[in-house]
Structures are given as C-alpha cells and as structure tokens.
Amino acid sequence: MSRRAATPTSIGHEPRLSIGKTGGPAATIRGVTTDFPAATILGYPRIGPGRELKHALESYWAGRTGRAALEEAGRRLRAQTWARLHELGLRAPGALPSNTFSQYDHVLDAAVAVGAVPERYRGAADPYFAMARGADGLPPLRMTKWFDTNYHYIVPEIGPRTAFAASPDKPLAELAEARALGHATRPVLLGPVTLLRLARAAPGAPGGFSPLDRLDDLLDVYGELLSALAPHAAWVQLDEPIAVVDGGSPALRHAYRRLAALTARPRLLVATYFGDAGDALPALAVAPVDGIAVDLTHGVPRNLGLFEGRTIVGGVVSGRDVWRTDPDAARALLAAAGATAVGTSCSLLHVPYTLRGESALPESSKAASPESSEPASPESSKAASPESSEPAGRESSKAGLPEGLAFAEEKVAEVVSLAALGPKEGPLPQRPRAAGTLGVESRAPYAAREQAQRDLGLPPLPVTTIGSFPQTGELRAARAAVAAGRLPLAGYEARIEEEIARVIAEQEALGLDVLVHGEPERNDMVQYFAEHLDGFAVTRNGWVQSYGSRCTRPPILHGDVRRPAPITVRWATHAQSLTARPVKGMLTGPVTIVAWSFVRPDLPLRDVTLQVADAVREEVRDLQAAGIRIIQVDEPALRELLPLRKEEQEEYLAWAVAAYRRATSAASPGTQIHTHLCYSDAAEVLSAVDALDADVTSIEAARSAFAVAGFDRGIGPGVYDIHSPRVPERDEIESRLRAALATIHPSRLWVNPDCGLKTRTYDEVRAALSNVVAAAGAVRQSVR
Ligand SMILES: CN1c2c(nc(N)[nH]c2=O)NC[C@@H]1CNc1ccc(C(=O)N[C@@H](CCC(=O)N[C@@H](CCC(=O)N[C@@H](CCC(=O)O)C(=O)O)C(=O)O)C(=O)O)cc1
Ligand SMILES: N[C@@H](CCS)C(=O)O
Numbered sequence: 001m002s003r004r005a006a007t008p009t010s011i012g013h014e015p016r017l018s019i020g021k022t023g024g025p026a027a028t029i030r031g032v033t034t035d036f037p038a039a040t041i042l043g044y045p046r047i048g049p050g051r052e053l054k055h056a057l058e059s060y061w062a063g064r065t066g067r068a069a070l071e072e073a074g075r076r077l078r079a080q081t082w083a084r085l086h087e088l089g090l091r092a093p094g095a096l097p098s099n100t101f102s103q104y105d106h107v108l109d110a111a112v113a114v115g116a117v118p119e120r121y122r123g124a125a126d127p128y129f130a131m132a133r134g135a136d137g138l139p140p141l142r143m144t145k146w147f148d149t150n151y152h153y154i155v156p157e158i159g160p161r162t163a164f165a166a167s168p169d170k171p172l173a174e175l176a177e178a179r180a181l182g183h184a185t186r187p188v189l190l191g192p193v194t195l196l197r198l199a200r201a202a203p204g205a206p207g208g209f210s211p212l213d214r215l216d217d218l219l220d221v222y223g224e225l226l227s228a229l230a231p232h233a234a235w236v237q238l239d240e241p242i243a244v245v246d247g248g249s250p251a252l253r254h255a256y257r258r259l260a261a262l263t264a265r266p267r268l269l270v271a272t273y274f275g276d277a278g279d280a281l282p283a284l285a286v287a288p289v290d291g292i293a294v295d296l297t298h299g300v301p302r303n304l305g306l307f308e309g310r311t312i313v314g315g316v317v318s319g320r321d322v323w324r325t326d327p328d329a330a331r332a333l334l335a336a337a338g339a340t341a342v343g344t345s346c347s348l349l350h351v352p353y354t355l356r357g358e359s360a361l362p363e364s365s366k367a368a369s370p371e372s373s374e375p376a377s378p379e380s381s382k383a384a385s386p387e388s389s390e391p392a393g394r395e396s397s398k399a400g401l402p403e404g405l406a407f408a409e410e411k412v413a414e415v416v417s418l419a420a421l422g423p424k425e426g427p428l429p430q431r432p433r434a435a436g437t438l439g440v441e442s443r444a445p446y447a448a449r450e451q452a453q454r455d456l457g458l459p460p461l462p463v464t465t466i467g468s469f470p471q472t473g474e475l476r477a478a479r480a481a482v483a484a485g486r487l488p489l490a491g492y493e494a495r496i497e498e499e500i501a502r503v504i505a506e507q508e509a510l511g512l513d514v515l516v517h518g519e520p521e522r523n524d525m526v527q528y529f530a531e532h533l534d535g536f537a538v539t540r541n542g543w544v545q546s547y548g549s550r551c552t553r554p555p556i557l558h559g560d561v562r563r564p565a566p567i568t569v570r571w572a573t574h575a576q577s578l579t580a581r582p583v584k585g586m587l588t589g590p591v592t593i594v595a596w597s598f599v600r601p602d603l604p605l606r607d608v609t610l611q612v613a614d615a616v617r618e619e620v621r622d623l624q625a626a627g628i629r630i631i632q633v634d635e636p637a638l639r640e641l642l643p644l645r646k647e648e649q650e651e652y653l654a655w656a657v658a659a660y661r662r663a664t665s666a667a668s669p670g671t672q673i674h675t676h677l678c679y680s681d682a683a684e685v686l687s688a689v690d691a692l693d694a695d696v697t698s699i700e701a702a703r704s705a706f707a708v709a710g711f712d713r714g715i716g717p718g719v720y721d722i723h724s725p726r727v728p729e730r731d732e733i734e735s736r737l738r739a740a741l742a743t744i745h746p747s748r749l750w751v752n753p754d755c756g757l758k759t760r761t762y763d764e765v766r767a768a769l770s771n772v773v774a775a776a777g778a779v780r781q782s783v784r
C-alpha cells in the first residue's frame with residue numbers, strides 16, 4: 001500500500017534523481033521516489049572541534065566576554081559545521097539538519113520554543129542560563145541522563161498552568177543563516193511526546209498531574225511552530241526517541257494524527273532512535289506523516305512495512321559507537337528495511353568530531369611494541385605503551401585501530417558512500433549473545449562485616465565526600481605540559497603528591513571523618529583507569545559533550561582488558577601516610593567504565609564488563625594489602641545502562657550486579673566497601689543497588705526526592721547539590737539530615753555531598769563542607 005506524502009505548502013518539488021547521486025536532491029529506491037535526500041544525518045556535535053563553544057560559554061559565564069561574543073562563536077560553529085558536512089557530501093536540499101546547535105542543551109531549547117519557562121526564571125538577567133545553571137540564589141532546573149547515553153539534559157517543568165506559546169525564532173534564524181550560506185536545511189525539533197515524557201510536573205502541580213495531560217495544548221503550539229517553518233523548509237524532523245521506550249504509542253498516535261492533519265505544514269520526518277521502535281511504528285503509521293527514521297543498529301524493527309511508499313531513513317551508521325560500518329551488513333539492513341534513504345542511527349552528538357589528528361592511536365593491536373615512540377605521559381594511550389601486549393590466543397576487536405574507527409566526520413562519509421552504493425540483499429549482522437552461567441560472588445554476611453569494621457572507630461553520622469576535590473587549572477595545565485613534553489613525569493608526580501597533602505590538610509581542618517585523596521591525578525574517573533589498563537586506547541581530542549560546557553573523552557575499549565600494574569595504590573597510600581583518619585581508596589566500577597567507553601562490538605557487553613571487573617578486583621586486593629581499610633567503587637552509570645525496554649532489564653541488572661560483586665569480592669570483612677551513584681533516578685534500580693551489597697551507598701538525593709528507606713546497610717543520601725555553585729546553608733543540611741533520620745537508623749546514616757567536588761572551587765568547597773560538618777555535628781548530638 002502506498003500513501004501519498006503531504007505536499008509542502010510553499011516549497012515546490014525538488015527535481016528527482018536516483019539514489020547513487022547523493023549530490024542530487026532526491027532519491028528513488030525500490031521504485032519509490034521521494035524528495036527526501038538520499039543521505040542524511042540526524043544531528044551533529046556542537047561543542048566545536050576545538051571545544052570552541054565550551055571556551056566561549058565559560059568566558060561568557062565568567063564575565064570575560066559579552067553575549068555578542070557568545071552568539072558570534074555559535075554562528076561561526078554552525079557555518080563551519082554546515083560547510084564541512086557539505087564538503088563531505090551532504091549536498092541535497094534537506095540533507096543538512098539545522099536547529100541542532102544549542103548553547104547549552106536541545107531539550108532546554110525545546111522547552112523555550114514552546115514557552116515552558118517557569119515563572120521564577122523569567123525575571124533573571126539571563127533566563128536561559130538561569131534555568132541551566134541557576135542564578136541569584138535560584139537553583140537550576142534538574143539535569144538528568146538523555147535516555148541511555150552519557151549526555152545530560154535539562155528537565156523541563158510543566159504544570160497545569162504552564163502558558164505554552166510558540167517561539168520559532170531559533171529554528172527560523174538558523175534556517176535563514178544556513179540559507180544565506182547556500183544551504184537548504186531540515187530543521188530538527190524535539191517531538192512533542194518526547195518533550196512531555198521527559199518533563200516533570202511543575203512544583204505545586206496537583207497529585208496525579210502528568211505533563212502528558214497537556215498534550216493537546218502543546219500540539220496547538222507545535223502546529224504554530226510548523227506553520228512558521230513551512231514557508232522556509234520542505235521537511236522538518238521531529239525527534240521522538242521516546243518511541244523506543246515502552247508505553248508511548250497512544251500519545252504518539254494522537255500527536256501525529258493531529259500534526260499530520262495540519263493544512264500548512266512542511267513534510268514531517270519522525271525520527272525514532274536509541275533502539276527498536278517496532279512497537280510504536282503502527283501508531284505512527286496510522287498518521288500520514290511523510291517519513292520515518294529508524295535505528296537499524298538493533299536490527300530491522302517489526303512493522304516497518306507499514307511505511308511502504310513513504311520515506312524510510314535507515315539508520316545504519318551508528319551514532320553511539322566509533323566503529324567503522326560494515327558496508328555489506330549495512331546494505332543488507334537497508335534492503336531488509338525497505339529504506340529509501342541512508343542515515344545515522346541517531347544524532348552524532350555522542351561521538352567525537354574526527355579521527356584527524358589522532359596520531360597516538362595504536363596502528364594495530366600488535367602496535368603495542370617496544371618500538372613505540374610514544375612518550376610516557378599521563379595522556380598517553382596504554383595500548384600504545386611498551387608494557388602492553390595481547391594476552392596469548394585472544395584477539396583485539398579490530399586489527400588496526402585507526403582503520404577500524406569512524407568518528408562523526410568519518411561517519412558522514414560512510415552515510416554518503418552507502419547512499420551511493422544503495423541497498424543490497426545479504427545476510428543480516430548478528431549481535432554477540434552472552435552464553436554461560438553467571439557466578440555471583442558473595443562477601444561475608446553484613447553483620448560479620450559490620451563487626452569486623454568496628455575498629456575503624458567512626459562516629460555516628462560519619463562525614464565524608466565522594467572522592468574528587470577541585471581540579472584546578474594548574475593541575476590541568478601540568479597534565480597538558482607533561483603530554484607536550486614540557487614537564488617531566490617526576491615533576492608532575494611530585495606536584496600531585498603536594499596536592500594530595502593539601503587535600504588531606506583541608507579535610508582535617510574541616511573535621512571530616514573519612515578522608516579522600518581528592519583524585520588530583522585523574523583527568524577523568526574513567527579515562528584515567530583506561531590509560532592504565534591494557535585493552536583500551538584513549539584519544540587526544542575525542543571530546544564528547546556531557547552537559548553544557550563539560551565534555552569527556554570516552555576511551556576506546558578494543559581488546560581484552562588486563563591490569564598490568566597497580567593504578568591507585570601509590571596515591572592512596574601517600575594520602576593515608578599523612579593522616580591518622582581513615583582514607584578511602586577510590587575506584588571506578590566495571591559497569592561505569594564500560595558505560596563511559598566505546599566498547600568493542602565483537603563480545604557481549606556482559607563479558608567485557610566481567611573482564612573489567614577482574615581488573616578492578618585486582619586493584620581492590622592491592623589497596624587492601626597496602627592497608628587501605630575503606631574502598632569506594634563508584635557505579636554512577638548503573639542506571640544509565642539499564643535497557644530502555646523492560647523485557648531486557650532483568651538480564652542486564654543480573655550481570656551488572658554480578659560484575660560489581662566480582663570487583664569487590666576480594667575485600668575481607670574488615671574492609672569497608674562503599675559505592676556511589678549519582679544523577680540517575682536510582683529508585684528505578686533500587687533492588688539492584690541493594691544487591692551490590694556495599695557496606696555504604698552514597699546516592700544523589702539533593703535534586704530529586706529519593707526514598708532511601710529500607711536500606712539496612714550504610715546509606716549517604718547526598719545532602720547538597722554539587723552541580724550548582726550555590727553554598728548550602730547549615731540549617732538546610734541539618735533539616736535534610738533530620739528528615740533522613742525519619743526513615744534511616746542513625747547507625748546507618750552517612751553525611752556527604754551528592755557527587756564529587758571536581759567542578760567546584762576551593763572557596764565553594766570549604767564553605768559548603770564546613771556547613772556540612774557543623775550540621776552533622778548538631779544532628780549527632782541529638783542521636784547519641
Ligand atoms: C560524573 N560524570 C562523569 C561522566 N562521564 C565521565 N566520563 N566522567 C565523569 O566524571 N558522566 C556523568 C558525569 C558528568 N559530569 C562531568 C563533570 C565534569 C566534567 C568535566 O569537567 N570535564 C572537563 C574535562 C575533564 C578532562 O578530561 N580534563 C583533562 C583535560 C583538561 C583540558 O581541557 N586540558 C586543556 C589544557 C589545560 C590547560 O592548559 O589549562 C586542553 O587539553 O586543551 C585533564 O584534567 O587533564 C571539561 O573541561 O569539560 C565532565 C563530566
Ligand atoms: N569519585 C568520583 C565520582 C563521581 S560520579 C568523584 O568524586 O568525582
């Protein structure tokens with residue numbers, strides 16, 4: 001059955017060409033002609049290849065530059081991006097996306113575009129950044145993970161009285177800007193159902209209210225946005241990743257029936273991604289939307305046949321990993337899906353810009369040879385270092401890394417070349433499945449551990465921190481200097497020891513009970529470990545936006561993981577030598593290491609994670625042998641990796657818990673194991689958190705009300721939000737602690753911030769922690 005696509009109101013039809021001429025504007029595949037371009041991408045990184053946006057933002061926030069400079073930086077980045085994408089072959093009208101740039105976050109932009117700006121921010125000097133970061137004593141909106149990625153979005157607040165109003169200025173301005181540069185772009189908007197499903201009920205909304213209750217009101221506004229765009233764009237992309245999550249179909253059906261029925265509208269491409277949208281496709285298909293983008297990296301979704309005769313963008317080039325696309329497998333997927341255009345599986349926001357300049361990546365897994373000319377530095381790739389070698393009889397996932405990799409630019413080239421090749425029937429790729437039983441290891445029963453840990457001599461309500469202390473510019477500059485060969489490694493290490501001494505002295509002066517060394521030697525809590533483990537490579541400039549101006553360089557886990565030597569022991573023991581109070585050893589857990597890396601695709605994720613768990617276990621054993629009595633194994637990404645579909649969650653949680661327990665199983669009863677989770681709505685995985693069997697769990701609780709009742713081991717609900725520069729008052733911390741005591745026994749309650757302090761300044765940290773210690777002291781008096 002073939003449906004006729006709606007005719008755009010004011011744009012004439014483009015001339016039609018066959019697929020294979022991706023420089024042309026239209027495609028004919030499997031007899032279907034569409035004016036949708038043959039090759040496209042769903043979105044692109046925006047932080048800038050040299051992190052230009054980060055620098056412009058931080059300079060603006062620090063008051064060093066004005067708004068005009070920030071806007072100019074954005075304009076320059078957009079122009080560069082479109083020019084580069086055009087050069088790479090995305091030349092047909094509508095092939096280039098626009099409105100994918102954001103000064104901070106695309107979900108916040110979507111909230112602004114529909115007028116969902118809470119009243120309390122409207123009077124701020126800069127309401128946009130006040131919502132993103134807080135201002136004048138006003139806390140920011142919450143931030144949370146974007147689906148199962150390591151990108152964080154700002155959570156819109158929508159209530160029964162939110163006065164929606166269309167503000168199409170940003171997408172219109174970007175369209176005009178692109179057009180002036182000679183590009184006819186396809187504006188991208190976050191879809192209405194995803195926007196509402198990701199929003200939270202505004203404070204004060206009546207119980208039972210859900211933002212989705214406002215769908216009809218919001219659709220009116222989307223109608224206005226689409227009519228405003230219609231005269232200027234043939235196609236508009238509406239992103240509905242919520243289509244891959246259970247339970248979205250009725251709202252999607254309703255929304256797209258209404259939007260597709262609009263008389264003045266551009267053609268609508270509904271983009272589904274981050275998984276298999278099969279269940280939602282019938283709902284979208286009953287609406288006469290003009291095209292659908294599907295993520296084919298999880299296989300071909302059921303029900304895609306319902307879109308026959310319409311544009312189907314086959315997302316065969318993954319936006320979530322850095323591996324080259326196998327052209328035969330991709331063409332077979334395109335054929336099986338009946339795709340009429342080739343695309344990325346999702347936006348390329350989640351991968352670095354380009355492989356160009358990554359000269360330090362190992363040429364092949366066998367490049368880990370003594371001939372390597374890499375200088376030993378805190379930035380060097382372990383896979384390129386002389387000590388590293390492949391375990392006998394086991395293989396790396398890619399014969400040669402650079403040739404096996406594709407970052408954003410290389411992925412765009414893949415999309416273009418696949419569109420030229422077109423679909424071709426063939427065997428569909430198979431994903432590796434975990435086989436074999438999972439052994440879950442156990443420590444001694446908690447009661448015995450508690451007894452064995454008594455000699456730690458901790459007071460009730462012990463005060464601690466999550467690990468990192470401020471990462472100063474001076475530390476970062478020192479690391480950059482070692483990497484550039486300007487500072488000898490020994491000088492750098494002496495500097496780190498000095499910093500540890502400072503961090504210990506600060507904590508003793510503040511009166512904390514369990515100290516940390518402050519993690520000054522770490523560029524990042526995952527990258528640092530990757531640099532010291534075999535099987536990983538790290539990039540020089542492979543930055544990926546994490547939130548706002550903050551980025552990470554996800555390591556590339558390409559081979560079998562092994563720990564050639566202790567990693568953290570020297571820093572932890574140095575710290576412990578400086579104080580009589582216990583120092584917590586600080587490790588990143590196996591689930592988080594794999595979650596925040598690009599992981600080899602040839603082994604099941606479960607098996608890779610268990611290899612990492614073995615490496616962490618060796619570190620736990622060595623810390624313990626060196627006299628460290630408290631060891632924290634952080635798992636902030638436990639929730640993030642939870643599969644979006646319920647049917648897959650149980651299996652994941654079972655192996656995630658098993659990996660954590662394997663990593664901590666070397667701890668004797670007298671060694672106190674802590675874990676830390678943050679950002680996530682941990683309530684959804686509470687029984688798995690409990691199953692980690694840590695002696696103490698610190699958890700984000702400052703931004704989201706989190707019920708930690710029911711834990712019968714140590715629990716530290718974060719007493720303030722470290723993501724904001726705001727210093728919490730002593731009274732406010734005290735009342736949080738008293739509230740926690742309503743459900744947590746005083747012998748179980750720990751006192752800590754909700755995450756590490758690396759993004760804060762020493763002034764902020766001193767002020768905040770001194771209030772924390774004072775509040776804990778006051779509450780302690782009443783529970784003794
Ligand atoms: C806890 N979080 C983390 C997540 N993922 C991770 N992989 N790591 C995490 O910690 N996900 C969830 C959250 C997200 N939160 C954050 C918080 C903070 C950052 C952050 O601050 N990122 C830094 C970069 C960190 C880093 O790699 N630093 C390096 C390099 C620093 C650098 O830019 N060097 C300069 C030269 C410096 C100079 O001369 O002054 C350069 O290379 O040009 C280091 O410290 O050595 C950021 O700035 O964005 C991220 C996620
Ligand atoms: N130990 C880490 C955890 C961050 S989630 C830190 O303190 O930064």
Ligand SMILES: [Zn+2]
Binds near residue numbers: 756
């Ligand atoms: Zn954290």
